[in-house]
Amino acid sequence: MSEVAAPTQHAALAARVSEACSEAGLVGEPHAEALAALEAIEYPTTRQERWKYTRVSRLLDVVPNAPADLTAPPAILGNLEALRFTFVAGQYITGDVLDEGADGCFAGPVSLALERYPERLKGWSKSDFSTKEWFAALQASAPQDGVCILVPEGKSLPQTVLAHHHMPNGVHVAQPRDLIHIGNNASAEAIIWSDNAAQSAGMLNAAITASVGNGASLSLEIVQDEPGSVHHMGHHHFTQGSNSHLTLRTATACAHWLRNDLHIVQEGTHANSTFHGCYLPNGRQFVDHHTRIDHAQPDGQSNELYKGLAADNSTAVFNGKIMVHKDAQRIEAYQSNANLLLGEQASMYSKPELEIYADDVRCSHGCTTGQFDKEALFYLRSRGMTETAAHNLLVQAFLAEVLNGFRPEIRDHVHAVFSRRLGWN
Amino acid sequence: MLKIDNLHAHIGDTEILKGLSLELGAGEVHAIMGPNGSGKSTLASILAGREDYEVTQGSITFDGVDLLELDATERAVAGIFLAFQYPVEIPGVSNINFLRTALNSIREQREEAPLSGKDFLAKVKACAQLVELDGKLRDRSVNEGFSGGEKKRNEVFQMAMLEPKLAVLDETDSGLDIDALRIVAHGVNSMRGADRSFLVITHYQRLLDHIVPDFVHVLAGGRIVHSGGKELALELEEKGYDWIVDAQATEQA
Numbered sequence: 001m002s003e004v005a006a007p008t009q010h011a012a013l014a015a016r017v018s019e020a021c022s023e024a025g026l027v028g029e030p031h032a033e034a035l036a037a038l039e040a041i042e043y044p045t046t047r048q049e050r051w052k053y054t055r056v057s058r059l060l061d062v063v064p065n066a067p068a069d070l071t072a073p074p075a076i077l078g079n080l081e082a083l084r085f086t087f088v089a090g091q092y093i094t095g096d097v098l099d100e101g102a103d104g105c106f107a108g109p110v111s112l113a114l115e116r117y118p119e120r121l122k123g124w125s126k127s128d129f130s131t132k133e134w135f136a137a138l139q140a141s142a143p144q145d146g147v148c149i150l151v152p153e154g155k156s157l158p159q160t161v162l163a164h165h166h167m168p169n170g171v172h173v174a175q176p177r178d179l180i181h182i183g184n185n186a187s188a189e190a191i192i193w194s195d196n197a198a199q200s201a202g203m204l205n206a207a208i209t210a211s212v213g214n215g216a217s218l219s220l221e222i223v224q225d226e227p228g229s230v231h232h233m234g235h236h237h238f239t240q241g242s243n244s245h246l247t248l249r250t251a252t253a254c255a256h257w258l259r260n261d262l263h264i265v266q267e268g269t270h271a272n273s274t275f276h277g278c279y280l281p282n283g284r285q286f287v288d289h290h291t292r293i294d295h296a297q298p299d300g301q302s303n304e305l306y307k308g309l310a311a312d313n314s315t316a317v318f319n320g321k322i323m324v325h326k327d328a329q330r331i332e333a334y335q336s337n338a339n340l341l342l343g344e345q346a347s348m349y350s351k352p353e354l355e356i357y358a359d360d361v362r363c364s365h366g367c368t369t370g371q372f373d374k375e376a377l378f379y380l381r382s383r384g385m386t387e388t389a390a391h392n393l394l395v396q397a398f399l400a401e402v403l404n405g406f407r408p409e410i411r412d413h414v415h416a417v418f419s420r421r422l423g424w425n
Numbered sequence: 426m427l428k429i430d431n432l433h434a435h436i437g438d439t440e441i442l443k444g445l446s447l448e449l450g451a452g453e454v455h456a457i458m459g460p461n462g463s464g465k466s467t468l469a470s471i472l473a474g475r476e477d478y479e480v481t482q483g484s485i486t487f488d489g490v491d492l493l494e495l496d497a498t499e500r501a502v503a504g505i506f507l508a509f510q511y512p513v514e515i516p517g518v519s520n521i522n523f524l525r526t527a528l529n530s531i532r533e534q535r536e537e538a539p540l541s542g543k544d545f546l547a548k549v550k551a552c553a554q555l556v557e558l559d560g561k562l563r564d565r566s567v568n569e570g571f572s573g574g575e576k577k578r579n580e581v582f583q584m585a586m587l588e589p590k591l592a593v594l595d596e597t598d599s600g601l602d603i604d605a606l607r608i609v610a611h612g613v614n615s616m617r618g619a620d621r622s623f624l625v626i627t628h629y630q631r632l633l634d635h636i637v638p639d640f641v642h643v644l645a646g647g648r649i650v651h652s653g654g655k656e657l658a659l660e661l662e663e664k665g666y667d668w669i670v671d672a673q674a675t676e677q678a
Binding site: 373389399400401 | 496497502506
């Protein structure tokens with residue numbers, strides 16, 4: 001990519017994406033600030049620290065083709081009782097809309113929420129990312145449909161929401177935004193699931209924006225199970241009020257090329273954030289988790305645990321930033337990232353970043369990258385397990401700390417996907 | 426059942442076994458004693474198929490099969506079990522899940538049908554009773570946070586579950602108090618039978634008060650230098666190893 005040609009190329013990509021999304025149907029107005037940001041922000045290159053290992057130049061070649069086949073994909077987690085919503089290529093297909101009226105809970109597509117409750121969604125498309133990151137700005141400049149969860153003050157969402165985003169076969173671009181707003185002292189549980197068809201390609205440029213009010217709680221499980229060749233950009237942004245609880249679990253079960261940007265901002269005091277993640281690229285896959293938590297107020301806690309494996313010729317990236325602001329005293333922030341390398345050609349880049357401007361804080365981070373414990377492997381084999389069975393069990397053990405936090409249906413699914421992909425079943 | 430002939434083995438540049446020969450018949454219990462560094466644990470590791478060692482000379486035949494041709498998994502399938510001196514902790518894998526996987530993996534390789542859930546649990550119950558392993562330990566992660574005694578009981582529990590033809594006990598008595606020693610010995614004794622042989626590696630004679638061997642061998646300098654009946658253990662306890670090792674040296678000179 002030459003210096004001169006780059007602006008034209010990425011402007012052309014933006015134009016193609018915008019056109020494709022508009023043709024399929026945008027949800028709400030394009031965000032003016034995002035449009036301006038898209039002009040102003042430099043397209044990411046590996047010369048930038050945040051994109052050092054993440055080659056987005058390959059996305060410049062994405063040329064989305066004609067509108068997608070909007071057939072609903074097979075249901076996932078068939079036995080789970082949930083309010084289900086299905087989106088294909090950024091468009092709402094079907095769902096169990098919950099609408100308790102203007103003062104009650106709402107769960108449905110963003111498009112419907114905008115129609116019924118425009119005032120409740122004021123400023124909904126704003127997130128820190130959309131003015132700072134090129135791809136997030138692109139998403140906000142041509143937003144598409146996703147799930148909207150609104151839980152007013154003091155209420156609990158009566159059922160888990162399961163939002164299913166699917167990319168069909170063919171080269172497509174989709175830019176869904178999921179929006180979650182949990183009022184003060186309210187609570188909700190949700191699952192956001194993305195998958196795709198085996199012959200799918202193109203880009204899923206998806207945003208999740210959530211705010212968790214004072215004393216509120218949100219438990220969100222994100223599953224990315226994408227066997228096709230789609231490039232996935234995830235922009236996951238969370239704000240938390242005082243005494244709020246956020247539990248966020250992300251499983252990248254399968255991804256051809258994926259970048260997740262996660263940003264949590266504790267805007268109130270005594271907030272608590274737990275965010276765990278796991279990933280297991282193989283073949284030539286690429287998985288990149290960039291996380292950031294801002295402790296902007298005192299007395300907050302955060303607990304971050306990411307575990308992953310890189311097999312064959314794959315690459316995994318973990319970058320975890322903890323930012324403790326000047327007046328955010330008595331913070332407890334813990335971060336841990338552990339990795340197993342299973343292939344001689346596999347790469348793992350792990351970097352903790354701690355920026356601490358307060359003086360009375362407890363912060364710790366740990367990062368390990370290793371291989372299977374030979375002694376454990378011998379122990380298992382001496383009990384008659386085949387190498388395959390022993391590997392499988394050790395991976396299960398390695399990931400248990402993260403996977404056991406998910407509900408059992410998801411834990412079992414992700415484990416099965418991992419085992420199948422690595423030929424351990 | 427087991428025939429070791431003139432075995433030489435290295436780890437790195439160090440030769441540890443220097444022509445070890447030993448024969449075990451079916452149903453026999455043999456004890457191997459010897460000073461530190463004589464090669465006792467090396468022998469146990471080689472029998473179980475640990476890959477750190479290189480066998481440079483000699484042979485091991487087990488039930489007529491060349492054992493050195495088999496990997497660790499295949500040896501377990503053939504019926505060899507090693508009770509580890511230092512059992513490995515495997516956080517995140519429950520003892521039960523571990524055993525079910527092991528047992529069914531062995532059965533699959535022997536082309537036997539997997540054990541039903543009910544039969545498996547009945548067997549777990551019976552074997553756990555044998556070594557007084559309580560339910561909590563069965564459900565906990567493999568060896569994680571177990572005391573020294575619990576780990577060794579867990580080894581014997583696994584042995585009972587897997588029903589090997591040849592059980593190698595590598596210093597199973599180390600780190601055991603007298604009660605745990607009695608429990609472990611009881612577990613082993615109740616598994617003795619015409620089809621099962623034991624190779625008991627130990628430093629101390631006290632284990633052999635509880636697991637009474639048919640033969641006692643002294644391993645020194647990488648070879649069996651002396652063999653005798655169970656009374657040899659007592660003699661060693663009293664006189665130490667020097668008299669045998671010295672006599673051996675004189676003989677060689």
